[in-house]
Amino acid sequence: MTKTAAIIGGGVIGGGWAARFLLMGWNVRVFDPDPEAERKIGEVLANARRSLPGLSDVSMPEEGALSFHDDLADTVQGAIWVQESVPERLELKQKVYGALMQAVGEDTIVGSSTSGFKPSELQEGLTRPGQVLVTHPFNPVYLLPVVEVVPTAANSAEIRSRASEILTEIGMKPVEIKKEIDAHVADRLLEAVWREALWLVSDGIATTEEIDDIMRFGFGLRWAQMGLFETYRVAGGEAGMKHFMAQFGPCLKWPWTKLMDVPEFTDELVDLIAGQSDAQSGHMTIRELERARDDNLVAMMRGLKARDWGAGALLNEQDKRLGQPEVDIAGPITTLATAIPVDWLDYNGHMTESRYLDAFARSTDRFMEIIGCDADYIATGGSYFTAETHIRHIDEAHLGQRIRVETQCLLGKGKKMHLFHSMYEGERLLATGEHILLHVSLETRRPSPPAEKIELRLVEIAEAHAKQPQPEGVGRAIKVS
Amino acid sequence: MTKTAAIIGGGVIGGGWAARFLLMGWNVRVFDPDPEAERKIGEVLANARRSLPGLSDVSMPEEGALSFHDDLADTVQGAIWVQESVPERLELKQKVYGALMQAVGEDTIVGSSTSGFKPSELQEGLTRPGQVLVTHPFNPVYLLPVVEVVPTAANSAEIRSRASEILTEIGMKPVEIKKEIDAHVADRLLEAVWREALWLVSDGIATTEEIDDIMRFGFGLRWAQMGLFETYRVAGGEAGMKHFMAQFGPCLKWPWTKLMDVPEFTDELVDLIAGQSDAQSGHMTIRELERARDDNLVAMMRGLKARDWGAGALLNEQDKRLGQPEVDIAGPITTLATAIPVDWLDYNGHMTESRYLDAFARSTDRFMEIIGCDADYIATGGSYFTAETHIRHIDEAHLGQRIRVETQCLLGKGKKMHLFHSMYEGERLLATGEHILLHVSLETRRPSPPAEKIELRLVEIAEAHAKQPQPEGVGRAIKVS
Structure with a gap:
């Protein structure tokens, strides 16, 4: 409900x-x-x-x-x-x-x-x-x-x-948060940085743009994936966190900050900061900045997702919770249903060609999972590698469009697997991908027979799909007229 | 020198x-x-x-x-x-x-x-x-x-x-930095956060892990790409930075921080933090953490590179400075020479299949640039779209290996371009990619003839390459025995 x-x-x-x-x-x-x-x-x-x-x-x-x-x-x-x-x-x-x-x-x-x-x-x-x-x-x-x-x-x-x-x-x-305090946790950290940054601008040490650059070309990238303490743990090296603290702890008493006082919040300070901010970012509207920020966040979070780390690991957990469509092997199987993210576009503004293969490869992974070739099986030393791929680009796809891939198994026998993926947006066919895969031993890196239960399931699906019409374009060579 | x-x-x-x-x-x-x-x-x-x-x-x-x-x-x-x-x-x-x-x-x-x-x-x-x-x-x-x-x-x-x-x-x-001060700029900001964080742990408000999570699932991601001031500029919305300052400026006087004093650097505080850090990160060695950090940074920075933003825009400038290999059209042209980054790997630990096409697509882009179909030309409304692709995977490639792609033009005539890419690591052939591209009008999204100077250059290269032997495997269909 x-x-x-x-x-x-x-x-x-x-x-x-x-x-x-x-x-x-x-x-x-x-x-x-x-x-x-x-x-x-x-x-x-x-x-x-x-x-x-x-x-x-x-x-x-x-x-x-x-x-x-x-x-x-x-x-x-x-x-x-x-x-x-x-x-x-x-x-x-x-x-x-x-x-x-x-x-x-x-x-x-x-x-x-x-x-x-x-x-x-x-x-x-x-x-x-x-x-x-x-x-x-x-x-x-x-x-x-x-x-x-x-x-x-x-x-x-x-x-x-x-x-x-x-x-x-x-x-x-x-x-x-364990105990309530004014401003909770994050805003206390943000406020500390904000006040220090106001001093730096107010005293003419650095401009707003220079301070932002120092963050986004430097420690901001560290904090986005590890935070403060884990970053310092790594900096401390094998000697550990205690050593790090012993080394840097005394700095706390150094005259490193003006934070013992609050800067005077004058009109001059406001004008100084607003003026510097205009010089730094005024060439973009707020709407453009918002979208740039969102695209950057999506790109970085997807980068972390592939590493299964931090905010990216959270996204993977969310995907698992959302789950996969139900599998019905009587006809082509829906092996992918997703929306096109910003990092799949190219300079022509549409989905870039390698992401079609990325999508088809995800479909292949899903198909492998369906026949039992999942992470647990792969950990035992067997997997499928792609030997050959034929992609036909039929129509374009754009940011945010929901696409799905339907997969027909054309052959599953011994070491071989022959898949035909069709990518759709609604009823619109966007592309097809035809793939020959071989089961390999991850030790020898050579072709080897799959486990019996995998072959049985693969044959079962291949036989069910053999009753389907052969997709248009199967086995076609690249032709130039 | x-x-x-x-x-x-x-x-x-x-x-x-x-x-x-x-x-x-x-x-x-x-x-x-x-x-x-x-x-x-x-x-x-x-x-x-x-x-x-x-x-x-x-x-x-x-x-x-x-x-x-x-x-x-x-x-x-x-x-x-x-x-x-x-x-x-x-x-x-x-x-x-x-x-x-x-x-x-x-x-x-x-x-x-x-x-x-x-x-x-x-x-x-x-x-x-x-x-x-x-x-x-x-x-x-x-x-x-x-x-x-x-x-x-x-x-x-x-x-x-x-x-x-x-x-x-x-x-x-x-x-x-405009004027020298103790600890320059970044460490003043870091020190302000560090001291506030020590207070939060010392007072039992949050653990080191919780503080790190608040950063890496929250404002760390903002700072990694926009820094402090640009982030707040966006938050302020259309009303602008002055409005933002007027709204949040007074908070500076709130009792939001304990920073008016320095926390006592006792053995108990050191043990508390070191113990929490062990609980948080002790399951990984420092070496593992270093590599996780580096992989995360590379993945996020490559994400920003595709957006041409911040640390990613800097990488694009560096690439431009390093430049492309010289072009000699007498034989196959080196259209890509790069090292395999961490975000090109899959769970099998080798270069994932879609990144072969990513590499070939970059080679195609470089070839287009060589015939004059560069960003300036594309801005006039013409470009090439890929219609068909045939990839053969011949050998594996791993993290950090230096690969190159050599491109032979098999046909260049009217709207059509037929390219054959061969990817090598040293002398080892890794894969081939055969591609049919069509010149399109970006307005109608339909095939259209290219500008004359582009066709002339394309024909010149195609004729030179016609003197080369036909690569093995051209025009082959996917076959299953």
Whole structure:
């Protein structure tokens, strides 16, 4: 059954939550008195639609239904999750929570996107404070997975674990903070950097662009995949973390920072920073910057996905949760269903030729899995290697389009496997891939017979598929007229 | 002529510099009294060899020669760059600089890897202070491009610009700091985060792993590609940076940080952090972590390279600087020469099948460029699309191996182009790719004749190549016996 989330307060953060829930197949009901809310959420959703599905290598659920409501109580009807992202004013938030308590069911979880307030401040005076906790996300919410989950003693273990389960289900990475503090964890780190950076600009040590360059050509790349402590553990080398701390610990007492004080927040400082930022990024509109950011994030996260590391490992877990289409061997088998991500495009703006083979190779992997040649079997020393490939490009495909591959097994006998993949977008045939594979011993790297149970299953599928018409173009050579 | 760099002080940083210079084709002469220096630099070099060449999509220079020397004056013979990375003790560094002044030529640039000292402290009392400046890199030096260049008034504009040129030449991103301060720029930001993180662990708010997760599933991914200010510019939306500052500026006065004080650096704090770090990362050795980090960095940087953004745009510039092999149309043309990067491997540990087509597609792009179908021409609305591809896999290829593709043009006539690519590692044939391409109008997306000058050049090459023997396997269909 389709689940329902209610979004209280649109804007960039609320819109990001709405987009993530929708694209993960939830129905989303929005309450926001801003007359521009529908337009604003639509813009966030457009960004999300062009980037989020590309993080998945399997078929994502059908998008849920989005609706807008004028009444808070109406908005939360049927919602098992309510996400509050109203402006950061405590009295406003407390008013919203008071009203929510009258309307939500007793099992509903109410998460707050607040970056500044403690959950105890939000729970104060509520009839059922145990339903409310902080779930603080990061922009863009539809791509960045981390959520700081901050509970209090009022939240039961059951509520906390259900909150984490739901966040995990929509592809996020909940990190539960042990004790509530102002601004949780991330914003304390961000604030420390922000203040130091303001000093550096204010004192004319470096410009905003130079500071950004020092981050994105340097330690930002380290933190994106290992964070702070693991990076330093590696830097410490074989001597270990204790050695690293002994070596660098004393630096803490050095006069390395101006953070003992807060820079004066003058108009001059604001103008200086805004002016430098214009010089640095003013050649791109915010919309262009947003899309560049999203494309960069998708490209880096897909890079980490192939390494099965960090944010990429999380994406692989999400793919596993989403699962594969059901297998029916009576006809061609759907071996791939995915959306075209940004890193599959070329300079002509369409899917680049090698990604057709990438898609077909994934289909082959899936077919191998179906006949029992999975990771466990491969670990025993056998696998299939491709010997020959023939691809015909029939039509173009573009960013975000949902494609699927249907696979017909033309031969499965002894060491040999002959597959014919057809790639479609809807009913439109995009390409075909014909492949000869050989079973090999991973020790000798030479052809060898597969395990019996694999050959049996392969023959079973090949015989079922032999009853299908032969696909057009099989065994054709490249011809030039 | 091969250039020479001298590395004073090995270790992780000195070794990283040595590896980068060597792999960029420089000869490297090392001075380090540590009897383990040769082994340690060898280990860094092994890591660099398996990761750095994969960042390039063109052929890198032949590796330079590495030598070790017992005498400082001997070490710097012929060096146009000397990089000092001795331990962070000012009196030791000043002693080294005193000795260097006796030995280096007057045109040699002497860079210091110091993260703590100001260049004026290093220049103090030297006969030629203008040759010495800070060039502070980041670990791993062979992958992370940023270098903080910190000069003083003693350094001429000529020295400063030559320093930047040389650093750029070896693939780095020099950022010149406007005024010297303790710890330059990056380490002030790092120190601010480190101290805040220590407080969070010490107070039991979050563990080292949770803090790392909050970074690598969250803002680390933002900073890796946009840095701090550009990220906030986007967050501020259309209202601009000034609006963002107005909204968030006052938070600076909130009680959001404990940084007004320095945490007590007790044994208990060290044990707490070291213990949490063991729990987090102790299942991997430092060597495994180093390689995971390098593979992650290569994958993310290659992701950004395809987006032509940040650290990836820098790699594209470096490729352009390295240039393409010379074109001789009398025989098959070398259209690709590169090393196999980590993101080209599959779970079988060898180059994955779609990357063969990726390599062939790059060869096709290069061939198109050679006949004049380059970015400028494509911008006028014409390009070639691949219609058909036939790949034969003949032998395997592995991480870091240098491959090249030789391309024979079998037909070039009207809208049609028929190419035959052969991929080699040394003399070993790895695969062949046969491709039919059609010239298309990018407006109608239908076949159309190419510009006359392109067809003329194509015909010229096709006629020259017609004198070559037909490659084995041309026009062969997929056959199953």
